[in-house]
Amino acid sequence: MLNAAIADSYGAVTHEVINQPVELADYNLFSADRPLVEAVTREGAEWAANDIADFGARIGTAEYLELGALANRHLPEFDTHDRYGRRTDLVRFHPAYHRLMQTSIENGLHSSPWTDPRKGAHVARAARFYLHSQIEAGHGCPISMTFAAVPCISLQPDVAKVWLPKVLARSYDARNVPAEQKQGITIGMAMTEKQGGSDVRANTTRAIPIGAGGPGGEYELVGHKFFVSAPMCDAFLVLAQAPGGLSCFLVPRWKPDGAKNPLQVLRLKKKMGNASNASSETELRGAFGWMIGPEGRGVATIIEMVAMTRFDCMIGSSAIMRAALSQAIDHCRQRAAFGRLLIEQPIMQNVLADLALETEAALALTMRIARALDHRTDEHEAHLIRIGSAIGKYWICKRTPGLTAEAMECIGGSGVMEDGPMPRHFRESPVNAIWEGSGNVQCLDVLRAMTRAPETLQAYFAEVEQAKGADVAFDRHIAALKDDMRDPSDFEERARDLVDRLAVGLQASVLIRHAPDEVAEAYCASRLAQRGAHHYGALPKGVNFAAIIDRARPR
Template sequence: MPVTLAKKDVATHEVVNQVPFLPDVNLYEGDAILRETVDREGGGWAEQDLAAFGAVCGSEATRELARQANRHLPELKTHDRRGERIDLVEYHPSYHELMRISFGAGVHSYAWNNKRPGAHVARAALSYLWNQAENGTACPTGMNYSAVPIIQQTAVIGETWAPALNSTAYDPRPIHISKKTGATIGMTLTEKQGGSDLRANTTRAVAVDGAGPGALYEITGHKWFCSAPMCDGFYTLAYTDRGPTCFIIPRILPDGSRNNFFIQRLKDKLGNRSNASSEVEFRNTLAYALSEEGRGIRAAVGMIHLTRLDFTLGSAAMMRHALTQALHHTSHRSAFQRRLIDQPLMRNVLADLAVDSEASTLLAFRVARACDEVQRGDEGARRFERIAVAIAKYWTCKRASAFIHEALECHGGNGFVEEHLMARLYREAPLNSIWEGSGNVIVLDVMRAFQREPDSIAAFLDEVKKAKNADHRLDKHIARLEQELSNLADFEHRGRHLVEMMVFALQGALLVQHSTPAVADAFCAARLDGRWGRAFGTLPPDVDMEAILSRARLAV
């Protein structure tokens, strides 16, 4: 007999115990750790600009732009409807709006447009804030930032390109650089057969007019990764008869015609989806030399050095943002009659994450200050920075993946769906560890620095010894490190262990000097004294977790 249901509206459930959306928040003014760090490292004079940008980066409007830009992916149009080759990457309007915001704030150029002490620290803060908003557009801002010094070394190139690269106008039009209100630069170094081994490259360059910096060449070959292929110019390496040489490839030539820059396909990437990456081919492509012939790899390292700093900042920022999300979620979600954040196991996890986040932030901005000091001709700072950039990039970028995984787990299943930005952060996390040298490449770079500049070891140890006698556990760790560094015979085998020891020494030294006693004590007890497990949430029971969590919370 058929069953007849009563015709009435029945609510299956009420929505309770769900977390409210994070409100608009000023990511600079609300972050006491960031404000303290920027001021101490010399960028406090930029506070007004940083506060204004912090409000933009922490707004729901910017979060929505980021969501759309990562949902509606770039598309490659190789030909127009007539069959003409155009090699155009099309983006959703949200991407262009994000680019306008970031370039308008000077995320790419603040250090070069403000020639005063602390300019690199202030610019680092802008990058740190923007990486909490959207990571894909942080790729072109970082490449513009890092390219300017080498561009300026060649006057005939720098006179045209440097002002456009430092402009705060975002101009996506495919026209010649001389007619643009602002320009972007991409990077394409690696090839299929070589990867990080740049000396295995096969792309060739033949001089057309003269030789050496500023001269015109024709390049033929392929590149396996081209970051941001929509840019106005591209930094690349190609071989002449004298060896690898640096070049800049203009997308559009002086007569308005397209250069022979052929985009073969876009990479289908795990993360960093709003930003296009591609494979490209050069066929008698016109380019201008940026280095002496055969000196290209040395020149490339100069640019890579600054991009490594930017990736360190980006990973530290993603960690900070993941922590903010975890603190927000656990403060509003309950289980077993208590808020998650009030439960001892969760408090341990969150406090452990907070300690790691602050250690990474202090490390990144100390390196940024070293860049400022190098600009002023400080030789000791140069030796320290040569090592510090590499070890900071190695550890912070590698640490971000485990950190964001743990922060995602704090959300349970809610963090594992694409509607929540934790999924995007989780996909994004591994990239910075790979870009500009994966872990082993970075460790080998540290080894080369030690071999070529033995004084860099002393410069590093001098820096960490500034915290001498502040904590006995740190003193013991530095003594062990000094002993380990006294014999580098088997560095390649011990390299990762030594680099991690160096990172912990520097992070510990910064925390005991500049953080609160609660955070410094937790770091030294766990990371240096061995009272730590093998996962987050294993801090010893006598650390002051409430003080650590209070310091880490954003002021909303």
């Protein structure tokens, strides 16, 4: 005992934990996010602010935050058959995943703008989806697809009459039973094949009519799908070649007579990110389905779904940015190095402020498109959705991996450790840029929108020029962009540069109009006045780092 006491006096006690942060938990994700609170009010969903705040408090507890880690630590498991040899195609999930799904569905993240289509409905739903995606992104895939399937299924009224009431219901039922035995169901998607990927017109899956066929008619589908998202959904929107060309079908997991539909999962995909969510390779061996929309118009039909899932990619990537930024700022305000807190050191302030600018710009653009969705009967808003969602999906999703990596670097070695959330956010960060159309596909979609409907580009400039005269760098950027967009003949080879500039111009316009001066001015100075590659932490002289960081700090 005496020797131990002497050793202790010389510092042999090695496990006193000092200069380590307290975990960011037990806080209100909504109230702690000043730009989000302002956006909800600004874009028309002030009526929902109290309910969103209650939601933010419920999901910000330490116990609830742990669900995200558990759902990704315990990956989905797949059984082809039961122990008696009967085909089941059953994917088993950890209870944490089911609780996340239940929360999303009970709070209407899959349906609220359709069941309560008031002013600001899409804005309110986007805010909740943004908050819940910060907890865990993978379960958001079936939630997003179910939400996005509604406009597509609605194109076929006879099918919609049977299916939509259960799609819209706020009831989560994970059982592997026919949809007829459930109050609420989820919808997945099966578009791509090995040989085509994004080029879905190269699909070879065949649809053979049972009887007369045609819209709403019954078909049997035969083929192979390389990516089927969320194979435990109750039905899937599928593209297949009918006699009249590529068409869209609703294919249930169980047939109407209660028999298992031969929609057979071959394997679950081994993914870098989005681990909690099962994605599968699947064969359709005479699978039963109904045609949705006109024969030969499958792409035009399912694009109703794709447009909404692309918007959710904007929300999801913005959410990853926010989650990563929150971790970085919270770490730096508690961790000291070289005699000062990290958040007090100018070089770190530059980095954190820059990350905050990117995050707020992503959120601001996303919520502006959400407001456009609430007013899509207005011609300007409809055109803005068409071009703005493609621009936003491309840019925000493209910027997320770099921001997440920089946030990890702010935390240092601990940021790379698997017992924290940052590795999961980093693995998730590239996913949305690839799914629902990669960067090149989005750029080509911008070109398609401009050439087929020139009004979309006119709507873009009408939108951004609402900020004209407020910032010299912004005015020069928009003037140069207008000049470069006059001749679209070589757009494809210049696509990345042009869409980059369209994106930062649109984000700058929203920030100039609605963000504090220090945010808008710093964004324009760093993204517009300084052309060329931008790496985080290179904000120019004169930026008010402290004010920008304080605005972004999770409270």
